[in-house]
Amino acid sequence: MRIAGTSSKPLFHSPDRLIVGNAPLVGVLDLPGTYQRPPIRLFFPATTTNTRKVPKPASYFVDNRVAYVLQGFAHIVFARHTTRLHRWILRPFFWLLSLLSPVRFLKIPGTVHVKKEDDVSVVEYVPPSSLAMNDGLKEGGPSQQQKTQSLVVFSHGLTGTGEENSIFCASLAKRGYVVASIHHRDGSSCRVPMPDGSCRYYEHLPTGDEYDPSFRLEQIQARAKEFLYSCSWLMGEKANGNGLSGNDDSDEGQQHPIVDQIRQHLDKQKIIAAGFSYGAATASLAATLEPTKFQCAIFLDGWFHIDRGGVEFDFPSEAFGAGRPQTTLNTDTGVADTDCEKEGLTVPSLFVNSSQFQGYTKLYGATQRLADQINACSKDNAQNKRAEMHVIPGTQHQNFCDVIFWLPRRLSKKCFQLGDADAYEAYESTLKW
Numbered sequence: 419m420r421i422a423g424t425s426s427k428p429l430f431h432s433p434d435r436l437i438v439g440n441a442p443l444v445g446v447l448d449l450p451g452t453y454q455r456p457p458i459r460l461f462f463p464a465t466t467t468n469t470r471k472v473p474k475p476a477s478y479f480v481d482n483r484v485a486y487v488l489q490g491f492a493h494i495v496f497a498r499h500t501t502r503l504h505r506w507i508l509r510p511f512f513w514l515l516s517l518l519s520p521v522r523f524l525k526i527p528g529t530v531h532v533k534k535e536d537d538v539s540v541v542e543y544v545p546p547s548s549l550a551m552n553d554g555l556k557e558g559g560p561s562q563q564q565k566t567q568s569l570v571v572f573s574h575g576l577t578g579t580g581e582e583n584s585i586f587c588a589s590l591a592k593r594g595y596v597v598a599s600i601h602h603r604d605g606s607s608c609r610v611p612m613p614d615g616s617c618r619y620y621e622h623l624p625t626g627d628e629y630d631p632s633f634r635l636e637q638i639q640a641r642a643k644e645f646l647y648s649c650s651w652l653m654g655e656k657a658n659g660n661g662l663s664g665n666d667d668s669d670e671g672q673q674h675p676i677v678d679q680i681r682q683h684l685d686k687q688k689i690i691a692a693g694f695s696y697g698a699a700t701a702s703l704a705a706t707l708e709p710t711k712f713q714c715a716i717f718l719d720g721w722f723h724i725d726r727g728g729v730e731f732d733f734p735s736e737a738f739g740a741g742r743p744q745t746t747l748n749t750d751t752g753v754a755d756t757d758c759e760k761e762g763l764t765v766p767s768l769f770v771n772s773s774q775f776q777g778y779t780k781l782y783g784a785t786q787r788l789a790d791q792i793n794a795c796s797k798d799n800a801q802n803k804r805a806e807m808h809v810i811p812g813t814q815h816q817n818f819c820d821v822i823f824w825l826p827r828r829l830s831k832k833c834f835q836l837g838d839a840d841a842y843e844a845y846e847s848t849l850k851w
Contacts, residue, residue, distance in 0.1 A: 429826050430524070431841045433585045436849075437528040439592035440549045442466075445541055446476035446588070447532045447674060453613050455651050456644045457601040459580050461591035462680055463544040464530055471540050473532075475525035478820060479581050485516035486617070487579060490608025493619045494577055521824040526588055532676060543679045549594045566685035568713065570597040571649055573641065573697030575819075576721070577608045577620055582819050583694055586718075589849055595690075596680055600648055604640040606696060629727025638696075638703055638734050645704040649689055649711060654681045691765070692716040694818050702788070703734040706763045715767040718818045718848065719775050723784035732784045737763040739791050763788065764795040766804040770848045772813040773837060810847050812839035 437444065445464030451457040459480065466473060479487060489499070489512050497503040516522060530541050546567040570590055574580055580601030587597040603610050605621030612618055621637075624630060691712045693701035698720030705712045724733045732738045739762025769789055776782050789805035810817070814837040822841050 430520070431823050431827060432527070433588075433820075433823050433845075434527045436585055436589050436842060436845050437526075437592045439589075440594055441544055441592050443541075444526075444529045444588045444591040445532050445543065445676070446526070446529050446584075447676060448480045449674070449677075451601070451603065451611065451613050455647060456603050457580060457611065458648060458652075459584070459587070459599040459601070460677070460680075461529075461584075461587045461597040461599070462676070463549060463591060463594055463596075464532075465542050465544050466530065466540060467542050473530040473540050475527065476529040476531040476584075477525060478521055478584055478824065479579075484519050484522050485513045486609050486611075487581075488512035488516055488519075490579075490619060491577070494608055494622075498622075499619050519824075520826070524824070526584055528592060529588055532674070541676075543676050545679075545683050546594065565683070566688065567680075567683045568595050568688040568690055569649070569652060569684050570595050570690040570692050570716075571645060571652070571701075572597060572599045573645055573693035573700040574599070574602065574607070575693075575695030575697050576606050578694070578697075578819070579607055579610070582821070585820050585823060586818075586845060586848070589845065593849075596652075596684065598648060598652055600644060602641050602644055602700075604637050604644070606637060606641065629729045631724065631729050631731065634724060634733070635735075638700055641696075641700040642703040642707060642734075645691070645700055646708055646711070649704075652677075652681070653684055653686055653689075655686075686711075688713045690714055690716060692718070693720070694718040695721050695815065698722070699734055699737075702737040702763055702767075705765045705767075706734070706737045706761075709764050712765045715763075715765050716848070717767060717769050718844075719772050719815055720769065720785060720788075721781070722788055723781045725780055730780070732787065737788060737791070738784075739763075762791045762795070764792060764804075767792055767806070768848075768851055769805065769807045770818075770844070770851065771807070771809045772815050772817060772844070773809060773811055773839075774814045776809045806851065808847070808851055810839060810844055813837040813844055817841075817844040 441463035442465040445462045447460040449458040449460060489509055492504060492508045492512055493499040496508055532541050547565055572583060572587055574582055580599045583599060587599050590597050601607060601610050603612065603618060605618060608620050610618050623633060689712050691701040691705045692715065698717035699722060701715055702717065702720065705715050722733055724731055767789070769785060771782070771785065786807065789807050792805040793803050795804065817837055817839065822836060
């Protein structure tokens with residue numbers, strides 16, 4: 419979209435150049451949550467089979483629910499959703515604002531949105547044997563046909579949703595991966611639909627003079643359980659390592675044939691744990707609790723250190739290994755224990771950080787310690803490192819989210835305090851590494 423009569427840059431940043439790869443298209447299937455499983459937005463290699471019926475591309479938000487997200491952030495910033503201010507003023511205002519919001523009319527390029535079961539006659543899943551897969555996430559690897567496919571499970575950041583990293587997920591799916599973006603229901607999202615038809619809003623920190631570290635420690639345990647359960651469910655497993663059943667009876671009415679097709683080609687030894695900010699911490703905890711599930715991990719601007727109200731610790735502490743405060747959840751009491759020692763995170767990991775987070779000395783120091791913890795587990799020599807650390811110059815935290823594509827260039831930069839780096843730098847660099 420360009421301004422008529424000028425040679426200026428396009429009004430919006432277009433993600434077209436990011437969603438490239440061997441898959442003809444990227445299918446997007448939104449799976450509502452059940453009583454056991456959180457909502458999942460599933461990205462997969464796809465193609466169209468009916469030239470007469472052209473499927474629509476996917477929107478940035480599930481069912482284009484821009485108003486729901488705006489109401490969620492109003493609950494966080496302005497007034498709780500239970501107040502009269504929110505109910506009678508903010509909610510109607512944001513409904514109206516959502517009708518005029520540019521993101522409502524924007525679509526994710528190169529995608530097809532799968533909604534109904536009869537869409538399988540229009541959109542087909544493309545199995546790995548039909549794709550020339552690149553070796554790993556890096557470009558330029560040897561092309562080869564594969565019989566199995568890697569699953570990437572992605573966890574969103576604090577106050578975020580399972581939709582805010584759709585461009586990154588679609589970019590991976592275009593390259594031949596199956597990507598499941600989780601929408602957490604633990605109170606860390608701005609707003610999430612629940613299986614009983616209600617919605618859960620962001621849960622604010624308890625008020626008081628002293629900061630209670632157990633709040634986030636217990637919350638991330640809940641997120642990690644959702645993460646691991648989603649892995650097991652997507653693989654079609656009956657149970658995961660935490661004893662949670664992966665066979666959800668309440669899913670029967672919402673099951674989609676494409677999910678069964680995808681399951682047949684997923685490699686249980688090639689799951690990739692990924693996340694942004696709080697989601698990176700969630701992915702690191704999940705990979706620590708069940709390391710044999712994961713091939714590797716991708717951490718985008720991870721939140722690995724808490725420093726608030728005089729309380730300070732590396733987070734999640736299980737990932738940092740023995741000798742550090744531990745926080746496993748006692749299943750009998752629901753309270754975090756502090757005396758359990760674990761090996762720490764050991765899976766090969768890619769850390770991609772913003773300049774902003776690099777500037778936070780304690781936070782970045784914890785990120786480096788976590789990378790050192792992983793490298794210390796390497797049985798080979800020191801040159802064969804299992805953890806890679808990268809910082810993208812000129813970037814801010816929100817450069818890793820889709821917000822850069824939701825508003826006009828200048829407006830998005832002012833509203834979301836984006837860095838001076840090229841808008842595509844965070845995405846292209848991560849995909850390259």
